[in-house]
Amino acid sequence: MSSDGMLRVAAMGDLHVMEDHSASYRDLFGDISRQADVLVLTGDLTDLGKPREAELLAEDLRACAIPVVAVLGNHDYESGCVEQVSAIVRQAGVHLLDGSSVEIEGVGFVGVKGFAGGFGRRMLGAFGENAIKTFVAEATSEAMRLENAMRAVKSRRAVVVLHYAPIPETVEGEPLEIFPFLGSSRLAETIDRFQVSAVVHGHAHRGRYEGRTPGGAPVYNVAQHIEKPNGRPYALLEV
Numbered sequence: 001m002s003s004d005g006m007l008r009v010a011a012m013g014d015l016h017v018m019e020d021h022s023a024s025y026r027d028l029f030g031d032i033s034r035q036a037d038v039l040v041l042t043g044d045l046t047d048l049g050k051p052r053e054a055e056l057l058a059e060d061l062r063a064c065a066i067p068v069v070a071v072l073g074n075h076d077y078e079s080g081c082v083e084q085v086s087a088i089v090r091q092a093g094v095h096l097l098d099g100s101s102v103e104i105e106g107v108g109f110v111g112v113k114g115f116a117g118g119f120g121r122r123m124l125g126a127f128g129e130n131a132i133k134t135f136v137a138e139a140t141s142e143a144m145r146l147e148n149a150m151r152a153v154k155s156r157r158a159v160v161v162l163h164y165a166p167i168p169e170t171v172e173g174e175p176l177e178i179f180p181f182l183g184s185s186r187l188a189e190t191i192d193r194f195q196v197s198a199v200v201h202g203h204a205h206r207g208r209y210e211g212r213t214p215g216g217a218p219v220y221n222v223a224q225h226i227e228k229p230n231g232r233p234y235a236l237l238e239v
């Protein structure tokens with residue numbers, strides 16, 4: 001913890017660990033353990049959602065000496081092994097959040113993957129074909145699960161952990177045509193009903209680092225590909 005009682009949170013998304021283990025995170029996790037009190041991973045932990053990929057991540061995480069909080073991303077669902085992947089990640093000691101929260105050193109971490117559907121007045125609505133309604137229901141359900149998890153937080157300091165973006169500002173830089181697949185304003189609507197210290201997400205590899213919800217909550221796109229103020233693949237936040 002820093003001298004002024006703030007919790008130092010390192011946050012990074014989109015590790016996309018591959019079976020060939022071409023990129024090891026061991027050294028980075030060691031470095032992060034010296035810089036921060038908690039590590040937050042914002043999904044796409046694996047590249048194809050394969051159990052072997054999750055095992056390699058678990059191996060790298062042995063170099064991490066601080067608590068780890070994570071959500072899954074869409075890539076972690078790709079192979080239909082999400083339960084196995086989740087179990088491996090949890091066995092590695094990770095607080096894997098999925099519509100749930102964990103309190104660490106007085107800060108409540110609340111996590112949900114989120115979903116797509118677009119932003120603001122251009123958000124996809126539940127109209128017409130059943131397939132569209134099912135798609136929109138998934139986004140609504142994720143926002144509701146976030147809301148329920150937020151209600152359970154007792155701490156006055158809360159960090160929201162997502163994979164999908166809650167606002168369009170932090171996906172800017174991506175092609176405009178894919179904005180609706182990168183996140184949903186329904187998440188921001190939920191966030192703005194609560195007092196939140198910071199929101200972190202990933203998924204938009206070519207997005208922008210910083211933005212705010214309409215209610216003023218700071219939002220950070222911490223995908224490892226995004227340029228951060230500290231020049232590292234992870235963001236360092238004090239909450």
Ligand SMILES: [Fe+2]
Nearest residue numbers: 014044203205
């Ligand atoms: Fe990703």
Ligand SMILES: [Fe+2]
Nearest residue numbers: 044073074203
């Ligand atoms: Fe993603």
